[in-house]
Amino acid sequence: MEVNYLIAKSVMVTGHRIVEDLDEKKLEEIFKLLIKKGYTRFYIGMALGFDTICFKILEKLRENNDITLIACIPCREQDKYFTDSQKEEYARMLKSANEKHLLSEKFTSYCMYRRNCYMVDHSAIVVAYLRKSFGGTFNTVKYAEKKGKKIINI
Numbered sequence: 001m002e003v004n005y006l007i008a009k010s011v012m013v014t015g016h017r018i019v020e021d022l023d024e025k026k027l028e029e030i031f032k033l034l035i036k037k038g039y040t041r042f043y044i045g046m047a048l049g050f051d052t053i054c055f056k057i058l059e060k061l062r063e064n065n066d067i068t069l070i071a072c073i074p075c076r077e078q079d080k081y082f083t084d085s086q087k088e089e090y091a092r093m094l095k096s097a098n099e100k101h102l103l104s105e106k107f108t109s110y111c112m113y114r115r116n117c118y119m120v121d122h123s124a125i126v127v128a129y130l131r132k133s134f135g136g137t138f139n140t141v142k143y144a145e146k147k148g149k150k151i152i153n154i
Contacts, residue, residue, distance in 0.1 A: 012043040012119035014140040015050025015129030022050070022129060027154050028057050030127060035065050043070045043119040045112075046078060046093065048086060050129040050137075055093050071097035074115035075107045116140040126151045 011034055031042075031054075042058050045051045058069055071094055079090045094100060103118055104111040116136060120126065126144045130137050130153050144151055 006041060007122055008124050009039055010041040010043060010123040011039050011125045011127060012045075012123040013051060013054040013127045014045065014116060014119070014137050015054075016131060016135070016137055017047060017049035019049050019053065019129060021131075022053065022154065024053065024057065027054070027127075028061070030152060030154060031057060031061055034125065034127075035061060035067060039125065040066060041068045041070060041123075043072050043123055044097075045115055045119060046071050046073055046090065048082070052089070052093070054127070055097075059093075059096055068098040069096070070099045070101060072115050072119050073100060073102045074111040075104045076102060077107055080107075112136055113139065117143060120144045120147055120149060124149065128153045 042054075044055050044058070046055070055069065058067065061067065062069060073094075079087045082090060101118070103115045113136070116139070120140060120143055126141065126149050128137060128141050128151060130141050132138055141151060141153070
C-alpha cells in the first residue's frame with residue numbers, strides 16, 4: 001500500500017540531451033502546479049540536457065517546497081564521457097539529490113532503458129521533452145503510455 005501512495009505522488013522527467021526550443025519558464029510553472037497538486041517526489045535520470053535543466057529548476061523549487069529529488073543513475077559510470085565541467089556539475093547534483101538509486105554497477109546495452117522503465121514504474125506522471133519519433137525518450141514515453149501514465153509533453 002505504501003508503494004502505491006508514493007507512486008501516486010511521484011513525477012518523472014524524460015527528454016533529449018539536445019534542447020533547442022524549451023520554454024523553461026513554462027516548465028517551471030508545470031512543476032509548480034504539480035507541487036501545488038501534491039506531487040512531492042521527482043525522479044530524474046541525471047542525463048545531460050533536459051534532465052539537468054529539470055534538476056536545476058526542481059532544486060530551486062525545493063528551497064520553498066517539501067519535495068524530494070531522486071537521482072536515478074543508470075550505471076556507475078554514467079558521466080564517463082562528460083566534459084570536466086559536466087562531471088563537476090553532475091557530482092554536485094548527485095550530492096544535492098535527496099535519494100540516489102543506482103540501477104546497474106556497469107554500463108550495459110540496456111541500463112538506460114532499465115533506468116527509464118524504473119522511473120516510469122515508480123511515477124504517476126511523466127514530464128517529457130519529446131521532439132523525435134525514435135530514441136530513448138520516445139521509447140520511454142511509449143512505455144509510459146502503455147502503462148497508463150499521464151504524460152505532459154512540454
